[in-house]
Amino acid sequence: MATLxxxxxxxxxxxxxxxxxxxxxxxxxxxxxxxxxxxxxxxxSQQVQQLSFIHQARxxxxxxxxxxxxxxxxxxxxxxxRVVKQLAEQHLADIARKIAELQNMQQLLxxxxxxxxxxxxxxxAILAALAPQAAD
Amino acid sequence: MATLxxxxxxxxxxxxxxxxxxxxxxxxxxxxxxxxxxxxxxxxSQQVQQLSFIHQARxxxxxxxxxxxxxxxxxxxxxxxRVVKQLAEQHLADIARKIAELQNMQQLLxxxxxxxxxxxxxxxAILAALAPQAAD
DNA sequence: CTTGACCTTGCCACAATGGTAAGGTTTAGC
DNA sequence: GCTAAACCTTACCATTGTGGCAAGGTCAAG
Numbered sequence: 320m321a322t323l324x325x326x327x328x329x330x331x332x333x334x335x336x337x338x339x340x341x342x343x344x345x346x347x348x349x350x351x352x353x354x355x356x357x358x359x360x361x362x363x364s365q366q367v368q369q370l371s372f373i374h375q376a377r378x379x380x381x382x383x384x385x386x387x388x389x390x391x392x393x394x395x396x397x398x399x400x401r402v403v404k405q406l407a408e409q410h411l412a413d414i415a416r417k418i419a420e421l422q423n424m425q426q427l428l429x430x431x432x433x434x435x436x437x438x439x440x441x442x443x444a445i446l447a448a449l450a451p452q453a454a455d
Numbered sequence: 456m457a458t459l460x461x462x463x464x465x466x467x468x469x470x471x472x473x474x475x476x477x478x479x480x481x482x483x484x485x486x487x488x489x490x491x492x493x494x495x496x497x498x499x500s501q502q503v504q505q506l507s508f509i510h511q512a513r514x515x516x517x518x519x520x521x522x523x524x525x526x527x528x529x530x531x532x533x534x535x536x537r538v539v540k541q542l543a544e545q546h547l548a549d550i551a552r553k554i555a556e557l558q559n560m561q562q563l564l565x566x567x568x569x570x571x572x573x574x575x576x577x578x579x580a581i582l583a584a585l586a587p588q589a590a591d
Numbered sequence: 592c593t594t595g596a597c598c599t600t601g602c603c604a605c606a607a608t609g610g611t612a613a614g615g616t617t618t619a620g621c
Numbered sequence: 622g623c624t625a626a627a628c629c630t631t632a633c634c635a636t637t638g639t640g641g642c643a644a645g646g647t648c649a650a651g
Contacts, residue, residue, distance in 0.1 A: 327628065337629085338609070346607095357616055359629055371587040379585075380560045383607075393582050400579035404571040407564055407581050414561045418554055424516045425550045428543055435540040443536035445543050446529050449515075451507040463597065473598085474640070482638095493647055495598055519638075 321363055323353070329362040333370030340370060348373065348387055381410055457499055459489070465498040469506035476506060484509065484523055517546055 326337045333340075340360075343349050349369070353361045362370070372393065376386045388406060392398045434444035462473045469476075476496075479485050485505070489497045498506070508529065512522045524542060528534045570580035 325629075336608085339607085341631095342607075355616090355629095357629075358631095359616080368587050372585050375585045375587075377607095378560075379564050380557070389582070389585065392579075393586065396577060398577045398579075399575045400571055400577065401573040401575065403579040403581050404568055404573040407568045407571070411561065411564055411568060414557050414564070418557045418561065421516070421550050421554045421557070424514075425547065425554065428515050428547055428550070432540055432543040432547060435536055435543070437537040437540040439535045439537065441532060441534045441536065443528075443534070443539040445539050446525070449508050449511045449525065450529065451504050451511075461598075472639085475638080477600095478638075491598095491647095493598075494600095495647080513638090 323361040323363055326360045329367050332367050334374040335370055459497040459499055462496045465503050468503050470510040471506055
């Protein structure tokens with residue numbers, strides 16, 4: 320029953336790459352797995368589940384640091400869901416801030432691009448806007 | 456008329472930091488500036504203008520690599536505005552892609568967070584969604 | 592002449608991932 | 622049993638843009 324996977328198979332099963340798994344281990348996100356006599360890492364199903372957890376959390380944009388907290392909460396039967404939600408809300412705020420930043424850039428740059436004639440002449444509203452006073 | 460600024464003053468005038476200016480110089484984005492006998496960098500108004508240009512472009516999210524192209528276009532009197540616009544459009548596409556990614560995360564995570572009771576019980580929809588099968 | 596505010600270079604750090612190199616291991620085919 | 626492919630190991634470097642620190646030189650004001 321103890322199906323043990325090598326790192327490549329664990330990677331396929333979890334959606335990560337072997338490179339990432341080693342990196343997460345070295346970052347202290349993962350406990351050191353068992354090894355074969357030859358030194359190959361071996362992962363049991365519980366550990367593969369944990370890898371999938373990390374993969375999913377990365378897909379949602381959580382940082383490895385945040386994922387460390389999420390993993391600890393996940394593994395703690397006494398956790399309070401409000402702590403988990405607080406973490407998620409913080410990340411959501413972060414996402415919202417990044418979106419706002421990008422939308423701001425987008426709006427400004429789109430305006431400039433719309434004002435650019437896009438022909439063979441050298442005059443361009445984009446460059447004019449980037450230059451402090453007079454570019455051409 | 457040739458007002459020359461040291462790196463600190465050039466930084467203040469352009470909105471960059473001295474650290475960034477040195478970094479841009481080392482990256483090949485800037486020509487090596489004049490130096491005093493003591494080795495202090497000196498920037499003329501044209502160079503300060505260039506620093507401001509870089510600052511503005513960074514504010515719009517252009518990468519240093521893209522800014523290198525923008526600077527070359529800016530300084531080329533034979534440029535065609537369509538080339539500038541093409542660069543801007545590419546960057547706009549990049550911004551749009553990033554926004555879409557973030558909005559996707561936002562939507563998924565918001566849904567999960569809304570389903571989390573946020574109380575003292577351990578059950579949490581967020582953790583349940585991250586866990587492949589059954590977390591608790 | 593001292594002190595503080597500059598400047599210099601150089602190295603390390605972040606965050607997360609990819610690449611490459613040089614070597615050992617296992618497995619499948621013959 | 623041998624060989625080749627496909628794995629595994631560690632270790633180092635690159636990316637992107639910025640910040641920090643250290644050890645030292647310089648300049649201006651008191």
